[in-house]
């Protein structure tokens with residue numbers, strides 16, 4: 229039993245559900261993208277783009293929070309730094325059916341810094357703790373077991389002290405957060421764009437591993453720079469999971485390979501996986517969604533494959549045209565199949 233002064237703990241996430249996840253990515257991991265990723269990786273944990281708590285409270289909820297039933301398990305990532313607002317937004321997210329509410333403590337953009345949230349919260353552990361405690365209480369009140377988690381960096385600017393990072397984690401964990409996604413590099417708040425902030429500050433996975441060793445009861449997911457299946461698997465020896473961002477988006481078939489390798493099942497060809505998206509696409513077109521809003525997420529499916537460039541080109545050039553429908557996707561698939569057949573016939577003995 230927790231004492232009245234001790235914040236409640238967030239429910240623990242099933243360890244298998246943490247092994248593989250796709251990072252929250254603004255403008256990329258919208259609902260269409262998540263539905264596609266779900267088809268490729270039935271066991272992956274998916275994250276929304278960051279949504280500010282104020283937008284959740286005052287904005288168009290259907291547009292911001294709407295999701296497809298196939299997306300679960302899916303986490304809503306919130307931005308903000310006012311505990312009461314975050315608590316309200318977390319409760320709304322829990323009531324909408326999200327499986328996890330994640331607080332962004334890693335975004336370095338100027339706009340986010342001006343709003344005093346994102347990565348600059350690494351310097352305000354007490355405020356993050358208050359926010360987490362309020363969010364946990366709100367999610368508990370929702371009556372659903374919705375964990376509250378944090379995605380953070382190692383520090384900001386010239387923070388180079390592991391103890392300082394661990395102190396941040398300890399304070400936030402004491403407030404009820406049991407799972408941390410660690411983007412294993414600092415955020416540099418001056419002089420780097422968000423893109424550079426995903427590339428320039430050096431990766432230090434060892435800090436995330438050490439955290440897991442020293443705080444084995446916490447669930448730690450490693451994120452940052454994971455480029456292939458071998459690298460992803462290596463993190464599982466030291467942490468609870470691997471979260472992939474850009475590699476998952478640009479080469480989504482990697483998600484399928486990882487899902488099969490880690491959870492079992494059969495490796496399916498790209499075309500078969502894509503064709504399973506057809507009912508979703510047709511239902512969306514029926515609702516007035518433009519094909520291009522879905523196909524933009526599919527472009528990397530045949531990356532590094534024969535016909536991959538042509539696949540991309542057919543979709544990019546055709547999807548914005550009036551009346552574009554599933555037949556365009558079939559045409560793009562057919563091109564990859566013709567490349568494969570030509571390749572097979574290359575190998576036939578003369």
Ligand SMILES: Cc1cc2nc3c(=O)[nH]c(=O)nc-3n(C[C@H](O)[C@H](O)[C@H](O)COP(=O)(O)O)c2cc1C
Nearest residue numbers: 251252253254277278332411452453454472473474
């Ligand atoms: C286009 C883009 C948008 C992003 N938006 C968010 C976001 O909304 N919230 C967040 O926590 N991180 C965001 N990130 C950071 C990713 O979640 C991830 O931490 C980062 O890309 C490092 O992982 P990776 O090397 O596997 O891509 C974004 C990254 C990209 C590329």
